[in-house]
Amino acid sequence: MLQLEELELLKKSLEGEAGPPAELFQKKVEASFSKTVLSRGMDNRYLVLAVNTVQNEEGNHEKHLIITASQSLEYKELCILRNDWCSLPVEPGDIIHLEGDCISDTWIIDEDFGYLILYPDILISGTSIASSIRCMRRAVLSETFRSCNPATRQMLIGTVLHEVFQKAISNSFAPEKLQEYAFQTIQEIKHLKEMYRLNLNQDEIKQEVEEYLPSFSKWAGDFMHKYISTDFPQMQLSLPSDGSNNNSTCNIEVINSLDIEESIWSPRFGLKGKIDVTVGVKIHRGYKTKYKIMPLELKTGKELNSVEHRSQLVLYTLLSQERRADPEAGLLLYLKTGHMYPVPAKHLDKRELLRLRNQMAFSLSNRISKSSVGKEKTNLAPLPQIIEEEQTCKYCSHVGNCALYSRAVEQQMDDSSVPIGMLPKIKEETQHLKLSHLEYFRLWCLMLTLESQSKDNKKNHQHIWLIPASEMEESGNCIGNLIRTERVKTVCDGQYLHNFQRKNGAMPITNLMAGDRVILSGEERTLFALSRGYVKEINMTSVTCLLDRNLSVLPESTLFRLDQEEKNCDIDTPLGNLSKLMENTRVSQKLRDLIIDFREPQFISYLSSVLPHDAKDTVACILKGLNKPQRQAMKKVLLSKDYTLIVGMPGTGKTTTICTLVRLLFFCLETKNSQRRKFADPSPLHP
DNA sequence: TCTCTGCCAAGAGGA
Structure with missing residues (x-):
């Protein structure tokens, strides 16, 4: 009975009869509704229409959500959140997934039964969630500033050992085999590159692995x-x-x-x-x-x-x-x-x-603070609270970004709250930065976040699990109903050549082209995102893909779909660069000087100090075909101590200039190296 | 209306 009354009340509030809060959310509900596929069943997706906090008969608080899985919004259900689930930051307009039982249109999620997943189409990795146990802020920071921490020696050893064990468990644990796998793994190019970067000796690593x-x-x-x-x-x-x-x-x-x-x-x-x-x-x-x-x-x-x-x-x-x-x-x-x-x-x-996971999903998808009045300046939202745990912070690889975000973004807001004990640490981490630097960080962080949000709707791959291939095909970005033909050819470890054909009928009209990145899934729900890779060749009857997994283990009759991987707007790289720009290093200091504080770039006076003088003919040959402004640009770059901007309308030959520049610089380097060799310079040169 | 730019990714370990 209570439930029915409640439904009525909430319906009224939705229609705007119960005052302003409903209006605030009305737009969000409409926005979510227009771009989401709602459904029931295994992968259910419910739209939250209203949220109401009530007190139950025992005097405990509950959150009652009015939800719908019908596109017409007509058929409504009730979801009751009890105990700690009440603290979930869920709002009208949110999309949720429910696990548990629905009895007479009512879901009950409590301590012992059921789960609610907020924004289920945001997939968060297991390691991210595990790292959020100690510090939620760190987990969110590392999702945001991804590419900030280069791998260490221990990580390299870890990766190698994983591979060795994986080879052993698929083949043999015989001691001589283990030796062989260890040797093989260390020889792999990707690991050699890492050893080189970390300035590590191959024998040293081998010994440690063998232990x-x-x-x-x-x-x-x-x-x-x-x-x-x-x-x-x-x-x-x-x-x-x-x-x-x-x-x-x-x-x-x-x-x-x-x-x-x-x-x-x-x-x-x-x-x-x-x-x-x-x-x-x-x-x-x-x-x-x-x-x-x-x-x-x-x-x-x-x-x-x-x-x-x-x-x-x-x-x-x-x-x-x-x-x-x-x-x-x-x-x-x-x-x-x-x-x-x-x-x-x-x-x-x-x-x-x-x-x-829900808390993290909330933080990740609410990066811009919502102003209640609407006319306030758009700003970045605060991250999860800074914790006060010296041990955790001491070894955290994100202290820099954590302090930076706190000072540049959060401390500019009124409601910022930093644990008093952490203030000195934050100051220490950011004292090398001027106000202009903090402001630059804040501004570009905001701009990049806004850019990613504007394209976010397309960004994740939800259509793979929400929209059947037959329907997606109409967009031209998907081909379904495929079966594997021919044998899978192993190109190398991690690259497998697969051939697919339509099970029946001709290939649909498609945008997919050779070189496109794709995600391969089975048409069955248990098999999506099996592998990713590239289209190698595509014609009227078949499509060949280079995939990162060998799918020959699956039954021959398995039906596949290929989805074009959206060109995801990658703000990871620029955000990572932004964070690097703020580091307390000599290089970053110089870059801040030039980029943020506009120090004029410096140039040397004579080309003779960069160009080998006995190489005039070769240089002339490389420069052949460039026009005067292009040559002038080249000269400026060669004289440059800091940077040179090459500006030009589309089609005026910037790319040609840069290509020639690369050839010229490579030539200079080669000449220098060979001269050094000639004079038997004892300092070894890296290849 | 067109052009240009960004792309592998979840985890490797430390205390």
Whole structure:
């Protein structure tokens, strides 16, 4: 009865009879409605029409949401949020996904049952959410200023060891094989490049990697049947489906690896992630044996068995449900010791992690502060609160950005609240910056955020899971109903050539061209975003793609769809550069001087000091074909100590000038190098 | 109305 009255009340408020707040949200509801696909069922998407806080009979607060999944907005349902779910920052106009039961048009989400996912089409990675446990602000900052932290030596070792273990579990743990995989992996170009960047010696890395190998064997001997040395070790693990059976002691036997680096997107839970190894596992308990497919997460650092590490696994059990039955638990393996911990995915943990996900999704999608009056200046929204935990901040790689954002953006607002204890730290981190620098950061941060928002509607790939291929084809950016033909050709590790043809009928008219980035999915909901890659060739009958995964493991009859990857407006790079520009280094200082404070660029006087004088003919040859202004521009660049801007209307030959410049500079470098070699300069030159 | 620019990505570990 109460519910019906409530519906009426809220309906009135929506129609504007109950005063101003409803009007405020009316526009947002309309805006969301026009660009979202609402649906019920597995991937349900509800539009929130109204939010009402009420007191229930026991005197506790509840949030009642009036929601609809019908495009006509006519058919309404009620969603009741209880306990901690009440603090969810949900507003009319928001899109939500609900997990649980709906009984007579009412959803109840409480401590023990059901989940609400806010903005489910924003997929957030498992590691991001895990890192938000300690500091939500750090997690949001690292999503925003992505490309800020270059990898360290430990990270490189970690990546290498992951690869070695993954090769071993797919093939063999025999000691000589492990040696071979380690050697192979270290030789890979991408790793050699990193070693070069970090100024590390290949032998050094090899030695450190080899120190881990005995633990690999130990683990295989403990958990895999074919390497077994003694009995399986006793482990403590009880799964929710074991019910009240409180014998939690069991043996875990790893049967096989089913996938490596499995990448899963979950629009049900608003999550994404890559699972190190997907393993088939037998759980022996007394006389009973249960078979499960579980995520196995590898860690090469300290054996922390920390909340962060365990949370990653809990989130992976949610991801796994997109592809197969609920694993109910995951396995956490520390490669230094070979110790493995089973991690059960309890409702409580999943609930709290999803609530963190919601908070993060809220922060990520509300980057611009909404002014209540409307005429206020557009501004950046504050980030989640700064925490006051010296230990966490001490080792945080985002202190710079954290302090910078606080001073340049948040402290300019009235409602900024920084924990008193953190003020000195923020000052210390930003004292090398002038007011003009802070203002520059604020302005460009705002501009970039606004730019990304204006294109955001297209940015994520929600059509893959919300719109069937047959419908998407009309836009020309998708081809569905494809089957794999011919054998998959392995070009190299991580590049597989696939050929597809329409199962029946001709290929549709399409915008897809050779060179386009694509996302390949199965048409079934369990198989989307299986792989990404490029179109290699496309014609009237077939399409060839270079993909990052080998799909030959899937049944031949699998139906695929190809979606063009939207040219995503990448503000990551410019934001990263902006953050770098503010660093307390000599290079950044110089750049700030030039770019923000407009110091005039300097030039040297004579070309003779840059151009090798005995190379006149070659230089003339390179410059051949350039007109006078182009040559003048080249000269200016060569004399430049700071920068030169080359300005010109489209088609006046800026690109030609730059290409020639690259050839010329390369020539200068070559000449210098060969001269050095001639004079037997002992200082080794990097290639 | 057209042109130009930005693109691999989720996690590698530290205390």
